[in-house]
Amino acid sequence: MKEVIYVSLDIQRLKDKYGNLTRRYAKEEYINIQPIQRGGLLTPEAKRVLLEFGDGYSVCDYCTKGKLVNIKKPPIVDFLADVATFMGMDVVRPTAGSRMAQYVIFNVMTEKGDTVILDSTAHYTTYLAIDEAKLHHKEVPNNGYPEFKINEDDYATKIEEVKKETGTLPTLVFVTHVDYSCGNIVNVKKISKICQDYGVPLVLNGAYSVGIMPVNGKELGVDFLTASGHKSMAASGPIGLLGMQEKHSEKILEAASIKGEWSGRQFLNKESHFYGCPPVYGLPIITLMASFPRVVERSQPEAWKEEVKKVKYFVQEIERIESVKVLGKRPKEHPLIQIETPAFYEVSKTHKRKGYFLSESLRKKKVVGVFPGSSKRFKINIHGLSWEKLNAVISAFQEIARENNIPIN
Amino acid sequence: MKEVIYVSLDIQRLKDKYGNLTRRYAKEEYINIQPIQRGGLLTPEAKRVLLEFGDGYSVCDYCTKGKLVNIKKPPIVDFLADVATFMGMDVVRPTAGSRMAQYVIFNVMTEKGDTVILDSTAHYTTYLAIDEAKLHHKEVPNNGYPEFKINEDDYATKIEEVKKETGTLPTLVFVTHVDYSCGNIVNVKKISKICQDYGVPLVLNGAYSVGIMPVNGKELGVDFLTASGHKSMAASGPIGLLGMQEKHSEKILEAASIKGEWSGRQFLNKESHFYGCPPVYGLPIITLMASFPRVVERSQPEAWKEEVKKVKYFVQEIERIESVKVLGKRPKEHPLIQIETPAFYEVSKTHKRKGYFLSESLRKKKVVGVFPGSSKRFKINIHGLSWEKLNAVISAFQEIARENNIPIN
Secondary structure (H helix, E strand, O other): OOOOOOOOOOHHHHHHHHOOOOOHHHOOOOEEOOOOOHHHOOOHHHHHHOOOOOOOOHHHOOOOOOOHHHOOOOOHHHHHHHHHHHHOOOEEEEEOHHHHHHHHHHHHHOOOOOEEEEEOOOOHHHHHHHHHOOOEEEEEOEOOOOOOOEOOOHHHHHHHHHHHHHOOOOOEEEEEOEOOOOOOEOOHHHHHHHHHHHOOOEEEEOOOOEOOEOOOHHHHOOOEEEEEHHHHOOOOOOOEEEEEOHHHHHHHOOEOOOOOOOOOOOOOOOEHHHOEOOOOOOHHHHHHHHHHHHHHHHOOHHHHHHHHHHHHHHHHHHOOEOOOEEOOOOOOOOOEEEEEOHHHHHHHHHOOOOOHHHHHHHHHOOEEOOOOOOOOEEEEEOOOOOHHHHHHHHHHHHHHHHHOOOOEO | OOOOOOOOOOHHHHHHHHOOOOOHHHOOOOEEOOOOOHHHOOOHHHHHHOOOOOOOOHHHOOOOOOOHHHOOOOOHHHHHHHHHHHHOOOEEEEEOHHHHHHHHHHHHHOOOOOEEEEEOOOOHHHHHHHHHOOOEEEEEOEOOOOOOOEOOOHHHHHHHHHHHHHOOOOOEEEEEOEOOOOOOEOOHHHHHHHHHHHOOOEEEEOOOOEOOEOOOHHHHOOOEEEEEHHHHOOOOOOOEEEEEOHHHHHHHOOEOOOOOOOOOOOOOOOEHHHOEOOOOOOHHHHHHHHHHHHHHHHOOHHHHHHHHHHHHHHHHHHOOEOOOEEOOOOOOOOOEEEEEOHHHHHHHHHOOOOOHHHHHHHHHOOEEOOOOOOOOEEEEEOOOOOHHHHHHHHHHHHHHHHHOOOOEO
């Protein structure tokens, strides 16, 4: 064999660069209000499994059936049944995030050229999944600034439009349960009633709802429900879940039909749309499992009621800062919050640190996660903060206002 | 909101079931020779980052460009450049395993109905990827038991066959660098010469080679090179890498063309075939980065030479047990080893633990990773074992032979 020499890869340089990766935000002293991170902070139980299950393919020690979803030790089989109950869906499969779940659904349940409907507040990955499956689409509008609200009845209008324009019903209707921008919660039941009347399957993206608030797909009347472990279920991830009604499972879980033309090799126990075994075989699924009991607890109606109370309190207190306004539907319920702060923006114009003054001032007060450089409009997430920490966050914002002569009402 | 009650999800039962997940194989006292795990065992550096980067989306703290591959802190940008150098490819993207990389390549680089060529020793995920892209295929045969060897020249024959039968050249040629069954190493240069002569792009699956032995895509003459972090690069994962020649990057990395029909929303900075941001945003990419310096070191020609020496020594010693035979091409070079053990199989027939006697006897001697129940033919992997541990593994097998009156020559 000819010897390969990596001239430019000086080992010492690599060690200096990658040998001591650290993360300031992870320190206990900080309160993290990063919009996409709060729901994915590990539970103590998930932290405990990191080392034992850290190695690649760590859940495959006792894989006797050649299939991740059949592994009994650790109890993946039981977990998938429990998480199906939790989501109120008949069958659940793990995926590389809610995004992979969406790609699978659009890819498998449609034909190139079909038309689907989605809400205009959908996550960018929904658009990408539709693009990747080569579909036409129609958007359910939102009412723009400041509410960005979807009107659930518009789904009927859009279905009618598709019917009129294409001669057939849309193949799928897609609903974002909680939008990633303002955290608006949609009334899914209203939409599922419409879809059932037309007989069009409904896909619900629960990336910001499953694991945060009570969500039961059966009760909501959806055909598919996707969830995000790293976004909302205290998992290290990336990992998501694809929940489906039993009637769709045959198609979604179908085996590859390929047969080696020379070898005759077949792979009938592998679920083709999930790469055979879905790419979660290690910490993604193990941390999701370890956190699951707490995630179930925190998603119960009583716990959620307390979360909503905190959200409302936060909105009330943050809006006492002059000019500050929380966007989205009111009353605000979900802990993902978009805030408009024109007074802070004014400060940034003459501040030597420009827009960075806000995130840096917050960090000095041990609050992290506001996008560096943003001072005009930004998102935060207060999910799971204790009252004490919530008050610390509010105080931090109010103190920064005072320090910059912004009145507090 | 109507209250959802999860009647069947008793929290105490969930805590009992998922609250204390443990992994016997991870204990230091054991030597793990599991075929798919050895190359993914974490380095000390990777273990050190588990806690700080354990939370979901942990690498996104300073994502100023909305794109994982542009993150500078932690230094993902630099890492992707370094790993491209390491792989000898122009551009590299992280993926959810080598399997996702394969799906992306087949999906993007072909049209439905095209014909591709693959080797008959390919991993099952290669077949699934071809099936998912709705392609025809032709297999390069292998010479069957006991070598299962590919003849590199057969690629030319197969290209000719496709040309004759379909009137056009195959769209892609796929080569498995090291097969997952016997660990045979293929002469890639011989095949790339053929592909270049015909002008057909070559995809090389380096899941068992990149991170284990010297691999340089440019030198090997391949268009695409996939790698596996959790299989061969000491990453927690799941994570893989898709390396490509610059000329293919425009197509592979293209942005979604979708534009919201009502909203006008576009996502031109998102790489559509990778879900926008590939699902590695946390421990998968961080552990891969933390382990990278050691992975580069262990893949250098000198280190690999030492590995091959150990492999040859192991084969010699294990075959001293009567009837035992290592399958695959000889001399054996790769540490992924398939062993045939008819004498152990004979023992299992009358043993009260049946085929389980072998894995259980090994476990008593602190060697784990032989598939539970297998005693006739099984795979192991001895990559990275010190001479001392290698001898301990050999002794364990030889002692079990002696205990069961199997002669050692």
